[in-house]
Amino acid sequence: AQSVTQLGSHVSVSEGALVLLRCNYSSSVPPYLFWYVQYPNQGLQLLLKYTSAATLVKGINGFEAEFKKSETSFHLTKPSAHMSDAAEYFCAVSDRWNQGGKLIFGQGTELSVKP
Amino acid sequence: DGGITQSPKYLFRKEGQNVTLSCEQNLNHDAMYWYRQDPGQGLRLIYYSQIVNDFQKGDIAEGYSVSREKKESFPLTVTSAQKNPTAFYLCASSIGPSGRAGDEQFFGPGTRLTVL
Numbered sequence: 001a002q003s004v005t006q007l008g009s010h011v012s013v014s015e016g017a018l019v020l021l022r023c024n025y026s027s028s029v030p031p032y033l034f035w036y037v038q039y040p041n042q043g044l045q046l047l048l049k050y051t052s053a054a055t056l057v058k059g060i061n062g063f064e065a066e067f068k069k070s071e072t073s074f075h076l077t078k079p080s081a082h083m084s085d086a087a088e089y090f091c092a093v094s095d096r097w098n099q100g101g102k103l104i105f106g107q108g109t110e111l112s113v114k115p
Numbered sequence: 116d117g118g119i120t121q122s123p124k125y126l127f128r129k130e131g132q133n134v135t136l137s138c139e140q141n142l143n144h145d146a147m148y149w150y151r152q153d154p155g156q157g158l159r160l161i162y163y164s165q166i167v168n169d170f171q172k173g174d175i176a177e178g179y180s181v182s183r184e185k186k187e188s189f190p191l192t193v194t195s196a197q198k199n200p201t202a203f204y205l206c207a208s209s210i211g212p213s214g215r216a217g218d219e220q221f222f223g224p225g226t227r228l229t230v231l
Binding site for chain 1 (some may be wrong): 119163
């Protein structure tokens with residue numbers, strides 16, 4: 001079965017530092033991949049998605065992610081963290097033959113940004 | 116503005132009671148989903164619906180029920196059979212006529228259910 005692993009349930013960075021949130025998927029065929037952000041007590045908002053058009057995907061709020069088939073990874077990065085980036089981030093995957101458009105989510109990574 | 120609304124935002128229930136969570140969307144999306152979120156466990160799929168009058172069980176459907184009588188609405192009932200219902204519930208929708216793979220899901224603001 002398809003699965004997603006997010007390495008690190010908590011990541012802490014200083015304001016202005018590089019943000020790196022890790023996501024690995026398990027699939028023999030490259031799936032569709034998504035990153036979502038969730039602020040406290042709110043729903044999820046799409047940051048970016050990979051659908052095979054380009055391996056480097058740019059999203060909102062300065063985030064980007066690179067699809068690496070050889071590493072089965074889709075890590076999320078941002079060059080310079082801002083206090084407003086503090087939130088929980090979820091990586092999700094969808095099989096290319098998935099009926100119903102179901103997404104499988106990782107367990108989430110909580111990002112803290114220190115002043 | 117188009118979007119997904121969930122109500123109420125906070126809900127308290129006594130043990131043994133059924134309770135219904137509302138989800139409405141005006142995005143004209145065909146597919147709708149219900150997720151449960153618990154700390155440290157990510158989102159788990161409860162039920163999903165690709166078209167009106169049809170829905171399928173997700174990974175944790177036991178103790179829950181849904182209906183899809185209208186395209187815009189996908190209410191979730193948490194029954195007394197659900198052993199541990201206290202959680203944050205999220206409703207989502209996507210555009211695809213059959214919930215196509217690759218379509219992103221749009222989420223509502225969530226309902227926090229607490230069993231007293």
